[in-house]
Amino acid sequence: MAQLGFYINQSLCTGCKACSVSCKDKNNLDVGLNFRRVYTNEEGTFIQQPSSGFVNNIKAYYFTIACNHCTKPRCIPSCPTGAILKNKENGVVTIDQEICAGAQLCVKACPYGAPQYNKQKFKSNKCDFCIDLQEKGEEPVCVATCPMRAIEFGPVEKLREKYGSVSQIKGMPSNSITHPNIVITPHKDAKLSSS
Numbered sequence: 001m002a003q004l005g006f007y008i009n010q011s012l013c014t015g016c017k018a019c020s021v022s023c024k025d026k027n028n029l030d031v032g033l034n035f036r037r038v039y040t041n042e043e044g045t046f047i048q049q050p051s052s053g054f055v056n057n058i059k060a061y062y063f064t065i066a067c068n069h070c071t072k073p074r075c076i077p078s079c080p081t082g083a084i085l086k087n088k089e090n091g092v093v094t095i096d097q098e099i100c101a102g103a104q105l106c107v108k109a110c111p112y113g114a115p116q117y118n119k120q121k122f123k124s125n126k127c128d129f130c131i132d133l134q135e136k137g138e139e140p141v142c143v144a145t146c147p148m149r150a151i152e153f154g155p156v157e158k159l160r161e162k163y164g165s166v167s168q169i170k171g172m173p174s175n176s177i178t179h180p181n182i183v184i185t186p187h188k189d190a191k192l193s194s195s
Contacts, residue, residue: 002090002091002155002156002157002158003069003071003090003091003155003156003157003181004069004090004091004092004129004153004154004155004156004181005068005069005091005153005154005155005156005159005181005182005183006066006068006151006152006153006159006181006182006183007151007152007153007154007159007162007163007182007183007184007185008063008064008065008150008151008182008183008184008185009148009149009150009151009152009163009184009185010061010062010063010150010169010184010185010186010187010190011061011185011186011187011188012148012149012150013038013061013062013063013064013148013150013187014062014147014148015038015040015062016147016148017038018145018146018147019036019038019064019141019142019143019145019146019151020034020036020037020038020064020142021145022141022142022144022145023035023036023066023127023141023142024036025141026130026141027125029116029118030118030120033116033118034116035066035067035114035116035125035126035127036064036065036066036127036142037064037065037066037113038062038063038064039062039063039064039065039171040060040061040062041059041060041061041062041063041170041171041189041190042058042059042060043058043059043060043189044056044057044058044059045057045058046058059189060189061187061189061190062187063169063171063187063190064142064150064151065112065182066114066126066127066142067093067112067114067115067126067127067128067129068112068114068178068180068181068182069086069091069092069093069129069180069181070093070178070179070180070181071091071178071179071180071181072177072178072179073086073093073110073178074109074110074111074177074178075093075095075106075109075110075114075115076093077109078105078106078108078109079095079100079103079105079106080101080103080105081099081100081101081103082099083095083096083097083099083100083101084096084106090129090131091156091181092128092129092131093126094128094131095115095123095124095125095126097121097123097125100123100124100125102117102121102122102123102124104117104124106124107124111173111177111178112172112173112178112180114126114127129153130142139153140153156181156182156183159183160183163183163185164183164185165183166183166184166185166186167179167180167182167183167184168180168184168192169184169186169187169190169191169192170189170190170191170192171190
């Protein structure tokens with residue numbers, strides 16, 4: 001089996017947060033914990049014209065992100081108990097809840113904010129790619145619930161062949177830090193100058 005990854009078509013995302021809500025519901029997460037997050041980026045202003053009119057110079061877009069099941073995850077070496085593992089078959093990074101001591105070092109180490117600390121359980125956890133659903137032949141819940149079909153999943157090499165190799169947009173940490181297994185079709189205003 002190959003390394004799994006997510007594909008995000010950012011130009012289709014409307015910011016509805018169905019992916020985030022369904023993930024939260026499936027994983028029974030408390031308020032403030034989100035394995036999949038949707039960010040809004042708004043920039044620009046209105047420019048006053050000499051004729052006393054205004055011209056719109058506004059840009060806005062959304063971006064959904066969860067754990068990127070990175071090739072070089074920062075969370076794994078940060079864990080003092082060895083609770084975080086990367087599956088050799090599919091590349092999915094998981095946190096063993098029986099071993100996690102709640103040190104929160106993974107939370108601090110991840111540049112994408114994937115691990116979330118649960119104050120009630122004193123443990124960290126994150127997206128596990130809905131492996132339980134995949135074993136039943138189902139899609140990850142975020143993929144299945146996106147009304148715009150802006151999220152896909154599969155072997156990351158196949159996603160790259162199909163959609164390209166963009167794995168970083170404006171506002172994201174450098175993809176050279178962890179080599180995330182994500183492919184993005186960026187919104188026109190989210191492209192990096194070299195994209």
